[in-house]
Each structure stands twice: as C-alpha cells, then as structure tokens.
Amino acid sequence: MDTSPEPAESVKVLEVENLVAQYGERIILDGVSLDVHEGEIMIIMGGSGSGKSTLLRHLMGLERRASGTIRMLGQDTAALTGQEKLELHKRIGVAFQGGALFSSMTVGENIMLPLQEHTDLDLRTMEIMARMKLEVVDLAGFEDLMPSELSGGMIKRAAFARAIVMDPKILFCDEPSAGLDPVVASALDDLILRMRDALGMSIVVVTHELDSAFKIADRMTVLDAGRILFIGTPDELRAEQSERIQNLLHRRTEEETGDPEEYLRRLLGERLDKEGHP
C-alpha cells in the first residue's frame, strides 16, 4: 500500500472547501476542507455525531449545503445543470451501508441496473459486465439469486459489484465493514485495495472500524463535532499526540472523559446561561 502523502503531480478528483452543513439552527459541518487525489483511498472517520455521515451525504450530492464548495472531477457540483449532474453521477459509484439492493430483483439484475439506466449497451454486454463484477467480488455464479438468499457479507459485496459496474472514477463506501465478522471484513478491505490498484479509482470510505481504516487508508480525515481534527497518513495519525485523537484511537468517548456535572445536566435537559450557571 502506498502511503505517501499527496503526490504533488496527482490530480485532485474531489475538492471540498469550507463546507458548512446545518439542519435548522444546528451546524453539523463547520468549514470542512479536504482533497482526494486520483487513485487515493481516503478514510473519513470520527465518533458518533462527528458529522462523517453528513459529509458523505453531501459528497454524494444527497444534501444541500449551507455554504462552501464541492468540486468533483473538476466540476463545481452546485453549478451543474440537471444533465451535467446525471453525467457526473455516471462516473461516481456508491456502496451503501446496508447494500440497498432491490429485494424484488435478482443479484444480477441489481448489478445491471445502473447500466440499464445510464447506457444503451447491448443486453449481452451488460450481462457479461455484471458477471465480471461478480467475479471481482467473489460472487461468481450468484447472479440468479435473490438478495434475501445472501448473507450480510455477500450483500455488501454485491453492493460493491453494483457500485463499480460503470467503472466509476470515484467510489464512496459507507461503513463497508459494519456488522461483518473480522474475516469477511478483512476480505472486503482486500477487495477495496484490489479495486483501487486495478482500476485506479479514488475511494472515499466512511468507517469507524479502526483496523480496517489503518489497513486500507492512503490518508485519513478525522472529524470531530463537525470540524476537521486531522488529515494525514496512517503513520502520522498514529504519531499524533492530541488527546482527542488518542481518545478516538483508543475508543474512549467524550462521555467517559467528560465532566460528570455536564453529563448530568444533559440528562436533565438543563442548559447553562451566558455566565455558565444552570
């Protein structure tokens, strides 16, 4: 695995500048900036409520930002027409956390769906492409099964097959290892590395699985309370001495290290006034 930080010559496929996201009055992302380079695996991690899932949804174009810029494959996503958005989405793959396979379709039909939606390819070509991707994810021969007949790990792999069927330039993965046993999770990590190496795609992975993150990351972004706490290589992250980073790496939550009085006030729904009094 290449862990060299930001090769100077490499192309940026994703550029996020000062992204602010809010739901009502509540700010979820507060000035997030990061880049992802061609062929790079970028891990986005953070504790519960850090904003990592919100960031992913913004990158996938599923949410409207309050302010800031997202440039994807050189295009400002806010400035695109409907047709341009469609063209951009053809070059992006998404592997959702739960697989998001259509239960009424076979595995093969699920994988062919993006091709049927976005291309005029011959059906025979689409079938071969779907089977090729099933080979890649070690699900050869499963195309005629229904999603309900697959295990959790197989559903994740089938979702990967669908996400890469159009050979995307950028692949977004939401918690790929969540809910899987360690052996299956490790195999999925290997698959992500193989796809990057063979297809040269850039892969953005949101995960809270530390072992997986350190295994596959070229760089890692750590979010905390909607802000970037750290961006760097796995080695740089391990060497980072800040208490918050160390808490994250050792799975200590803010609640465990926080003020008990503050915790009690949260439970009781009490708020402090401007002077800090209950």
Add this chain to the structure above:
Amino acid sequence: MNHEVTEEGKAIVVALEGDVDLSSSPDARKILLECVRKGRPVIVDMAGVSYIDSSGVASLVESLQGARKAGCEFALAAISEPALRVLHLARLDTVFTIHESREAALAELG
C-alpha cells in the same frame, strides 16, 4: 476510438486505438463480432488503446465467444499494463490468448 481492420495472411487484425469505453465499446463490439463471423483467426491489436473499461472488456469476451462458435481463434496483442490489470482483476487474463505484440500473434495465427 478509431479502428483499422487489415488482413494479414490467414488472420484478420483489428487494431483499436484510443479509449474503448461506454460510448465507443458498442462500435468495437460490432466490428469484432463481424470479424469473428468470417471464421478466420482474429487478432485484436491493442497497442493504441489508451483506456479500456468493463464494457470494452465485455465486448472482447463476447467476441471470444463468437470466435469459438465460428470455430476460429481469437487473440489479443500488445495490451497495455493498465488494460492488463483490468483483465487480471476479473481473472480474464487466463481466459484470453495474449501475445506480446502483433508480430508474435501473427507468427502463431497468421
């Protein structure tokens, strides 16, 4: 994508050039299937292919199947390293007959 079809000895050589992707692979498929139906050895010279995606590889697979049905040989020549990686990922490098160069393929099939 550009292409050139030439007859060299017994073989038909299809030289592909440029990107073989979602927009151009239907053309590549049509050309290759027409060639394999002639029942003569077909060599796909990929020296000029800068990029091939899954739809392009699927077209090669379909053409290989067509060649087998027609009882003729089908080989790939001068594949670039990135294209070979795509074939390897889908374990197709073991399925195709691959020659280092057009000349090497012609020595075998021409």
